[in-house]
Amino acid sequence: MTLVLLVLWLHLLGVVVWVGGLMYQAHVLLPAARRGGAAPFAEVLRRGRPVTWTAIALVALTGFYNVTRLGPLERVLESGAALTLALKFALVLAAIAVSGQRDFAQVPRLARAVAAGDDPRPALSAIAWMDRVVLLLSVVSVYLGLAIARA
Numbered sequence: 823m824t825l826v827l828l829v830l831w832l833h834l835l836g837v838v839v840w841v842g843g844l845m846y847q848a849h850v851l852l853p854a855a856r857r858g859g860a861a862p863f864a865e866v867l868r869r870g871r872p873v874t875w876t877a878i879a880l881v882a883l884t885g886f887y888n889v890t891r892l893g894p895l896e897r898v899l900e901s902g903a904a905l906t907l908a909l910k911f912a913l914v915l916a917a918i919a920v921s922g923q924r925d926f927a928q929v930p931r932l933a934r935a936v937a938a939g940d941d942p943r944p945a946l947s948a949i950a951w952m953d954r955v956v957l958l959l960s961v962v963s964v965y966l967g968l969a970i971a972r973a
């Protein structure tokens with residue numbers, strides 16, 4: 823019981839760090855970067871990567887543990903939790919794929935543009951779109967997680 827609760831706590835802690843950090847970057851830092859602060863923004867995003875990816879790993883690992891605690895397979899299938907879990911898993915995979923593209927392709931692209939004195943706006947726009955997609959997928963995943971836990 824204590825381990826189950828501890829892992830659930832880590833699951834939600836990981837979600838808070840990942841999604842909360844992204845929310846702050848997308849809605850506070852990115853608008854400032856668009857008004858002429860692209861260089862410090864690129865640096866903040868680079869420094870934020872280890873935190874983000876540690877949180878993502880924590881969420882995924884604890885999520886898999888949560889799956890093992892859902893109870894007998896027949897009940898999981900009958901309650902609809904299995905279908906909800908499959909949907910959530912697909913959305914989370916998509917969110918991780920887009921986050922990878924953002925952090926390991928678009929953030930270096932932004933850093934290169936800043937270093938070369940080029941226009942940073944194309945990279946900033948790509949990052950803004952990807953952030954919106956990941957935030958949307960994440961808020962739906964939170965709902966699906968709550969639905970699974972109560973199915």
Ligand code: HEM
Pocket residue numbers: 830833837841881882883884885886888889892907911914959960961963964965966967968970971972
């Ligand atoms: C590989 C990825 C993931 C897997 C396999 C997974 C799996 C699960 C499972 C099985 C539960 C139910 C736990 C229980 O019944 O006590 C759960 C709960 C939850 N998950 Fe995830 N999850 C993953 C990622 C995420 C992500 C990315 C988010 C949010 C962005 C999220 C948010 C939640 C929330 C809010 C709960 C509800 C906790 C509760 O009310 O007890 N999960 N997760």
